[in-house]
Amino acid sequence: MKTTARIVVPIVLVVAVSLLLQGHNLPGGGFIGGVLTTAAFALIYVAYGLDYLEIGVLGREVESGTGIFEHRSVTAYKRTFVFGLAVAVGSGLAALAFDEPFLTQTYTIVEHVPIYHEIELASALVFDVGVYFVVVGGLLTILSVVGGE
């Protein structure tokens, strides 16, 4: 189980990010990218337990005895959720500043970039990133709180 997690988790995360980045004009997007990322985290939780991310990855101490809601990971997830929501709403509101309807999106193509030659920068990506963080934060909060009980 641990071996599988070690191999699979990085692949899942890369796929998740690629889905997020291409989401505005190909299949994918913030929601599905977020769900995949959560799946990667869930795999780590199943293989290594709830405190592994704090102790094993970040090298921090975990205070035992406090409730799951005060767990440092959970508060971080909640913050992720709020941050994502703010980004998503903010990206929609940004259109109002240019006197366009709410949620209007646009894109520019940046040329002469080394290696890529040209990159499409879409404003929809900001919204997608917001959705991504909402999904990751929300689902991981639920997973870890329910898992902690």
Place this chain on the structure above:
Amino acid sequence: MTDQLVTAPVLVALVSIVLTLSLRRWPRLQRAASVAGGVGYAVAVALVAWGVVLAPNAPGAVAYQIGGWPAPFGITLVADALSAFMLVVAASVGLPAVVLSVLFIDVDNQRVFYHPLFHSLLLGIAGAFLTGDLFNLFVWFEVMLMASYVLVAFYSGAQHTAAAFRYLVLNVIGGVFLLLAVGGLYATTGTLNMADMAQRLADPGAYGIDPAPVFGLSALLFAAFALKAGLVPFQFWVPGAYRAAPLPVSAMLAGASKKVGIYAIIRLYFTVFSGTSASASVPWIADGSPLSVLAPGLLIMGVASVLVGALGAVSRDTIEGMLAYSSIGQVGFIAVPVAIAAGAGSEELRHLGIVAALVYALHHALAKGLLFFSAAAVRSATGTNRMAELSGLASRSPALAGAFFVGSLSLVGVPPLTGFFGKFLVFATAADGYAADPAVGSGAVLLVLLLGALLTILYTTRAWVGSFWGPKTPSVEAATVDRGQVAVLVAVAAAIILLGIGFDPVYRFASAAADAAVDTNGYVDAVDPAGGDGS
């Protein structure tokens, strides 16, 4: 400028959600942001109402294409007089409810997501009133319901969880019906945009549509909306949910959420489906549109609601139990004129019926909101809402008693309060319906309405005499009445009196809203779905 205004209520609620979530570490700031969000919501609604309907050269209806995607492909928000009126109804409960929440719910509980959820409820309600897209309507319903599930379960005791679970199961079933109906309508008409759908249904031949399935699908829709409005026989979730929810939220559920169901019935049946005519393949439907199918069903359900609500309210032993049953009956009073309008032969009667329903909805939002708020003030002063343990509150706090008295009188329908005009218009509609078609049925409707009104007098008197008159009980003797809460109550009571005295603008607004409800062409023109001309 007015264009951007249309989204304002939705955006204000969205921003309030983000703010109240991110300020959770600073409870005072969070509460201030929440109240500011409530005020902002009311201001946004007032601006929409002014800019779209009430201003001297107002356009009457404004469509807003979200993200710049043109109708019928994108999601359209439409603010016309009907939407604006319903938004005003929602804001008139929402603003006092958020202020009272800050004062009523204990500080620790407020930190637990109460404020974000409350603004989600406002967001769902505003979205449902504004959207011009059928699937989007379903989404806003779900936004509203998600928030209200959690709010009903908010105190997380055994009976709260049970009430929330019942509420959840019923509304998920209702949501499935709604989704099925929306999917079916899409399959039948090939569009989800309400204006486009109205246009296609009015001229099915030109678009190659067979409108017959619309009848069955509209019945599914009707069942889902009636469940949300809490009409008999779908009323059984109402008392439990209202008793379990925090009292300011009960006021929102009774005053605003239920009206969304009524609004959806009026919007879909009168604006969208009214152009459809029956084909020969539908037996037992004699003539006309889905409206003629709606009329008898809604009439029976409305009349039954009046009876069940009033009889239930008479026998409750807590104030909020009485108010919960009473709001079943009051929604019946809103449904009956809608039903009479649906079955009406003449334009005047149809117009009068919708005006009566809208005015009654506004009155009920204010009066029932005020009564729920008074129940909250009584609860936080004495710790109980059982009428048996309350007595003599009037001498303990005359202002609180006065507010409850105004709310009760308005519910009964005493002039010059808003409730009088609501009741008056409903009875005028029923009497005109009887005059137009003097059958036994329409006479019985009039009698039941009269009985319902009498029972309203009975149960409000019972609550008043039981809790506010008489010698003080120990719990009343020890009560400390919160001045802030009483100030909110007095403000709402003053609004009821002032709107009653200066009723003319309200009537003109409601009349414009009723015009908008039946004016399918105006609605289509405002949205201007490009797909309409086949291109």
